[in-house]
Amino acid sequence: MTSRTVFFNIIRFFFLVFFQALILNRINLGGYINPYFYIYFILLLPFDTPKWMLLIAAFILGWSVDIFTNTIGLNTAACVMMAFARPFVITAISSGPESLLGDTPSLKNQGLKWFLYYSIILIVIHHFTLFYLEIFRFSEFMTTFIRVLSSSAFTLLLVLISEYILYPRGK
Amino acid sequence: MRNLYVFFRKHYFYFLFLLLETISLILLFNYNEFQGSAIYSVSNTISGSVNKTFNGISEYFSLRKTNRVLIEEMARLHSRIPEAFYMTDANVFYKKDSIIHLEYKYISAKVISNTTNKRNNFLMIDKGSLQGIENHMGVIIGNKIVGQVVSVSPHFSYVMSLLNKDSRISGKFKKNDQLVNVEWNGGNYRLGQVKEIPKHIVMEKGDTIITSGNSNIFPEGLIIGTISGFNNALDENFNNGEILFSTDFNSLGYIEVVVDLMRKEKEELKASFKTQ
Numbered sequence: 478m479t480s481r482t483v484f485f486n487i488i489r490f491f492f493l494v495f496f497q498a499l500i501l502n503r504i505n506l507g508g509y510i511n512p513y514f515y516i517y518f519i520l521l522l523p524f525d526t527p528k529w530m531l532l533i534a535a536f537i538l539g540w541s542v543d544i545f546t547n548t549i550g551l552n553t554a555a556c557v558m559m560a561f562a563r564p565f566v567i568t569a570i571s572s573g574p575e576s577l578l579g580d581t582p583s584l585k586n587q588g589l590k591w592f593l594y595y596s597i598i599l600i601v602i603h604h605f606t607l608f609y610l611e612i613f614r615f616s617e618f619m620t621t622f623i624r625v626l627s628s629s630a631f632t633l634l635l636v637l638i639s640e641y642i643l644y645p646r647g648k
Numbered sequence: 649m650r651n652l653y654v655f656f657r658k659h660y661f662y663f664l665f666l667l668l669e670t671i672s673l674i675l676l677f678n679y680n681e682f683q684g685s686a687i688y689s690v691s692n693t694i695s696g697s698v699n700k701t702f703n704g705i706s707e708y709f710s711l712r713k714t715n716r717v718l719i720e721e722m723a724r725l726h727s728r729i730p731e732a733f734y735m736t737d738a739n740v741f742y743k744k745d746s747i748i749h750l751e752y753k754y755i756s757a758k759v760i761s762n763t764t765n766k767r768n769n770f771l772m773i774d775k776g777s778l779q780g781i782e783n784h785m786g787v788i789i790g791n792k793i794v795g796q797v798v799s800v801s802p803h804f805s806y807v808m809s810l811l812n813k814d815s816r817i818s819g820k821f822k823k824n825d826q827l828v829n830v831e832w833n834g835g836n837y838r839l840g841q842v843k844e845i846p847k848h849i850v851m852e853k854g855d856t857i858i859t860s861g862n863s864n865i866f867p868e869g870l871i872i873g874t875i876s877g878f879n880n881a882l883d884e885n886f887n888n889g890e891i892l893f894s895t896d897f898n899s900l901g902y903i904e905v906v907v908d909l910m911r912k913e914k915e916e917l918k919a920s921f922k923t924q
Contacts, residue, residue, distance in 0.1 A: 524768055532664050554669060617833070
């Protein structure tokens with residue numbers, strides 16, 4: 478990991494936290510969809526990030542977002558859960574060494590199929606933890622489930638859009 | 649000893665995960681009970697000032713609406729000042745005796761952050777304990793209700809909106825004073841649930857629900873909403889209804905905090921009865 482990568486990740490961290498806190502938290506579509514796009518930070522951490530760093534970074538990220546939404550611990554728990562799952566997901570969906578090309582996971586290097594699996598699984602893990610911890614009861618199971626799925630779809634859409642904008646395919 | 653060290657070193661990822669996850673869960677559950685805790689107060693001040701700056705910008709976009717609300721409010725207040733009344737007996741307004749006491753005082757404040765899209769929604773306002781706000785005070789907008797104060801720092805207060813699973817408002821039918829409870833089950837922020845309506849009450853769409861004044865949080869007679877639907881359950885003792893909130897929770901600009909000047913007296917009376 479070069480110092481340049483570290484620098485870009487720090488910039489991305491602040492940008493995503495403020496983007497989430499000031500704009501996305503105010504978005505509510507149809508009473509069900511709240512995008513949580515800030516987890517894009519965890520998705521984009523380099524492959525060679527030490528595992529402990531992954532957890533600590535997720536903890537700080539969740540905490541920062543929690544400060545703005547006044548839900549101390551909620552996003553933190555969901556982010557740590559997601560960071561924990563990340564290495565296992567990468568191992569599970571990668572077939573050979575060629576699928577770990579490049580420094581960071583991206584649509585361009587790993588291809589659409591790999592990237593879709595990767596982001597869908599992690600986004601759903603995060604949203605599932607987040608929404609069920611927020612409700613903390615099973616009486617509204619189906620409603621919450623719909624919220625998880627619809628919000629995940631929306632977050633995934635934002636992630637894919639950013640991938641296509643930031644890393645256009647072809648040279 | 650060495651084996652133990654090797655064991656920890658080999659599985660440190662799991663232990664670190666368990667540690668961090670436990671910390672966040674402890675924070676999550678404690679935060680519901682000790683909202684006035686130190687950590688909370690600090691982060692409250694930080695996020696408060698950031699939100700305040702951003703709000704200063706976004707405020708311009710709703711100036712037109714704010715003006716309209718202010719003019720309406722002014723008209724309502726104008727119609728209440730003594731000059732607006734035809735005085736049949738001057739003594740009514742100038743008599744300084746002990747029969748009339750001021751019971752409620754209102755502190756106006758600005759909403760600096762607000763959500764309607766969570767299952768549990770809160771707002772933050774820019775007045776705090778220095779301006780005399782305390783926990784459990786009611787928050788209203790015009791003659792409609794918003795929620796109640798749950799945490800106070802010196803300059804900001806945190807308000808639990810009616811759109812919260814812990815919110816339970818004691819209301820009544822305007823037409824016949826029958827008591828009901830108003831709650832919110834999530835989903836659409838315009839629609840709430842009316843619980844525990846006795847079977848013999850005949851409901852109609854459009855019936856107004858007002859606050860009962862029983863909870864010492866809101867004065868009596870503030871509008872909560874109107875009945876928009878109901879079901880007549882055959883097997884239970886109570887009917888349930890759906891209520892269309894009069895308050896538009898998504899466009900709260902300036903609100904008022906209700907200070908019940910006689911709350912202490914009411915609580916002392918209650919407490920003295922319990923200890924007997």
